[in-house]
Amino acid sequence: MTLDKLMALAKELANEFSMPFSDYQFVLSHHLQQSIPQMLLNRRQLIPDGLEQVLNHDFAKLNQGMPPQYVLGKAWFYGLELLVTSAVLIPRPETEGLVELVLARLHGQEQILDIGTGSGTIAIALKTNCPSANIDATELSLDALAVAQTNADRLKVQINFLHKDIWPGTAILYDWIVSNPPYISAEEMQRLDSRVKDYEPVTALLGGIDGLDYYRKILSQAKSHLKPSGTIALEHGAGQQEAITHLANLQGWHNVQCFSDLAGLARYLFIK
Numbered sequence: 612m613t614l615d616k617l618m619a620l621a622k623e624l625a626n627e628f629s630m631p632f633s634d635y636q637f638v639l640s641h642h643l644q645q646s647i648p649q650m651l652l653n654r655r656q657l658i659p660d661g662l663e664q665v666l667n668h669d670f671a672k673l674n675q676g677m678p679p680q681y682v683l684g685k686a687w688f689y690g691l692e693l694l695v696t697s698a699v700l701i702p703r704p705e706t707e708g709l710v711e712l713v714l715a716r717l718h719g720q721e722q723i724l725d726i727g728t729g730s731g732t733i734a735i736a737l738k739t740n741c742p743s744a745n746i747d748a749t750e751l752s753l754d755a756l757a758v759a760q761t762n763a764d765r766l767k768v769q770i771n772f773l774h775k776d777i778w779p780g781t782a783i784l785y786d787w788i789v790s791n792p793p794y795i796s797a798e799e800m801q802r803l804d805s806r807v808k809d810y811e812p813v814t815a816l817l818g819g820i821d822g823l824d825y826y827r828k829i830l831s832q833a834k835s836h837l838k839p840s841g842t843i844a845l846e847h848g849a850g851q852q853e854a855i856t857h858l859a860n861l862q863g864w865h866n867v868q869c870f871s872d873l874a875g876l877a878r879y880l881f882i883k
């Protein structure tokens with residue numbers, strides 16, 4: 612079969628199963644190791660039988676709604692290729708914004724804690740771009756921790772991954788406490804796209820009834836883990852900034868800076 616025919620098939624499937632065509636293109640592009648514009652130029656290319664079988668197998672998963680990153684077992688974050696499994700959240704572009712904001716403020720050799728590291732996204736991106744930082748990363752899911760460790764090993768970065776409930780259980784005081792915690796409310800969970808709800812781990816999504824449980828915990832306990840000059844850098848859901856700022860103020864944090872993501876949505880809080 613030619614690439615042209617395969618793309619036409621992918622378009623048909625996307626329409627039939629009401630899935631984004633871009634998911635099929637993403638999988639095709641990965642297997643063919645070609646960008647989407649390259650694929651358009653190489654439409655007459657013949658697809659070997661073996662690869663056609665693999666693609667049909669992957670398309671069947673996409674038809675059911677599985678996100679392409681889980682189909683491939685890979686995602687890209689801050690220019691890094693990361694292994695992802697059903698135990699971890701698929702890294703989001705919004706989180707790259709958090710990494711960008713933190714990196715712009717690092718001088719090197721800072722002591723950093725990443726809470727809820729998942730596949731290791733934030734910790735690994737920070738360490739790759741600021742190798743002299745010392746990074747601890749906590750995670751409650753053992754399966755997620757194994758993914759994070761594999762990613763760090765593959766990318767040859769040294770991070771101290773800890774199987775802990777939020778805090779590392781050490782006396783270390785950090786310059787930075789960074790987190791993209793679960794922040795979906797119980798009500799929002801009901802309305803989530805089934806491609807998220809059915810495939811991504813609920814423990815990475817649900818932040819309690821109002822979605823703010825992790826912010827409450829972090830902000831009420833951070834003083835014993837942060838240097839007096841330190842900063843808490845948090846990603847949060849669209850529409851949560853005011854509530855989290857209020858929580859911070861209640862806990863005695865009055866130096867709160869707000870930042871927006873590339874879509875212009877209030878998305879990050881830096882708290883000192």
Ligand SMILES: C[S@@+](CC[C@H](N)C(=O)[O-])C[C@H]1O[C@@H](n2cnc3c(N)ncnc32)[C@H](O)[C@@H]1O
Pocket residue numbers: 699700701702703706726727728729730731732733749750751752755775776777778791792793794814815816
């Ligand atoms: C929204 S995901 C973020 C994952 C990753 N940091 C990212 O940005 O892609 C939140 C992560 O927090 C982890 N988590 C949930 N409760 C936790 C807890 N009490 N202590 C540590 N990690 C927790 C989840 O397993 C999940 O991996």
